[in-house]
Amino acid sequence: MRAHVRSLVDAAWFKRLIIILILLNGVTLGLETWPQVLAEHGRPLHALDRTLLWIFVAEIGLRLYAYRRDFFRDPWNLFDLVVIGIALLPATGPFSVLRVLRVLRLLRLLSAIPSLRMVVTGLFRALPGMASISLLLALLLYIAGVVATKLFQQSSPQYFGDLWTSLFTLFQIMTGDGWSTIALDVMDHQPYAWTFFIVYILVSTFIALNLFIAVAVEALEHGSERTHGEDGADREGPRPTEDPAEPAPARAADDAVLAELRALRGEVAELRRALPLRDEHG
Missing domain, CATH: 1.20.120.350 (Voltage-gated potassium channels. Chain C)
Structure with a gap:
């Protein structure tokens, strides 16, 4: 049942x-x-x-x-x-x-759905790598927050008045939400501030965030290769030498063939020993 x-x-x-x-x-x-x-x-x-x-x-x-x-x-x-x-x-x-x-x-x-299951499994497998990148990104955000607070605290206190406000503003810039408005407001007082924003956006968005995608894609590729390998092994099945369920008559026939080969090998060895004797008598 x-x-x-x-x-x-x-x-x-x-x-x-x-x-x-x-x-x-x-x-x-x-x-x-x-x-x-x-x-x-x-x-x-x-x-x-x-x-x-x-x-x-x-x-x-x-x-x-x-x-x-x-x-x-x-x-x-x-x-x-x-x-x-x-x-x-x-x-x-x-x-x-x-x-x-x-x-x-x-x-x-x-x-x-197996394909969705593979995606989720791959993402869980990528968590250690994503944790390292998250630590790197948090370190970058903190350093940029301290620098931005020192540079723009007097000119744009609504965005960089203190460390926590600066961290929130930089996180908003990292997501791409209204970063041009913030940058233009700061540049009204400090024209060369664009260099800070360009470098920060390049490092945080185009490098750090893309690392998350790279780690996730690599984990998904490894998971897909592992799945295909297991499926291929299942389709091939056990090899003949490893098949414990081989029928008894087949094993008996193999044993008989091996016995005949051993006997034939012995006869050939006897013939080789007999040939030198014939040459000596001749």
């Missing part, structure tokens, strides 16, 4: 069905944000939402039954379990705000 359930939850058509139901659930949650649609079709939408939720609960139950302890060894299974568990929390009274968290069910697409 458990084997049949496992083959069911692992079937491709079953996984596609779950993906379709997740997308349908996302559509219903979106329709519930429209007051007019909710007023006219609120009850059917809520009924459909509850039905889809219990289908997802049943799916989790089938996977638990099929995999038992192995279910908890896969982090994606734990992710699905947490998402569905949040959806089952009461959404009335003081917990009414938890109704908003129902939209988290759409995140199950991350575990249901």
